[in-house]
Amino acid sequence: MLFRRPSPVRFFPLAAACTLLSMPLASSAGASQEVVIDAMRFAPQTIEARVGDEIVWNNRDFFPHTIVADHGEFASEPIAPGGAWRLHAEHRGVFPYTCGLHPTMHGVLVVN
Ligand SMILES: [Cu+2]
Numbered sequence: 001m002l003f004r005r006p007s008p009v010r011f012f013p014l015a016a017a018c019t020l021l022s023m024p025l026a027s028s029a030g031a032s033q034e035v036v037i038d039a040m041r042f043a044p045q046t047i048e049a050r051v052g053d054e055i056v057w058n059n060r061d062f063f064p065h066t067i068v069a070d071h072g073e074f075a076s077e078p079i080a081p082g083g084a085w086r087l088h089a090e091h092r093g094v095f096p097y098t099c100g101l102h103p104t105m106h107g108v109l110v111v112n
Helices: none
Strands: 032-038 041-043 046-049 054-059 084-088 093-098 106-111
Touching: 032 046
Parallel strands: 032 054, 046 106
Antiparallel strands: 032 041, 054 084, 093 106
16 A cells, blocks of 8 residues: 555664765765655655765655665665655765655656
């Protein structure tokens, strides 16, 4: 079911740095770019960032969502309603991604 009630889990731990794109060493000089998840969409659908930026997906929807790169570069845990997931852009490239829970939800991360 696409429109089931949200899970009772409200807050996930900030499951940041567990992706190939994230950087374990300190380099947070970049800007922060926000993607809002609402009404089963990513807004903006294409987010542009620079190497060193942090991208934050804020889930303002009533359902959990995930951020899963189509080619395996990164994947989030389910982001609960009201929760967020952060990624540090470490490599240039174009990274299309999909919600692992709702395969019709697509977005693109462009890192320049
Ligand atoms: Cu979703």
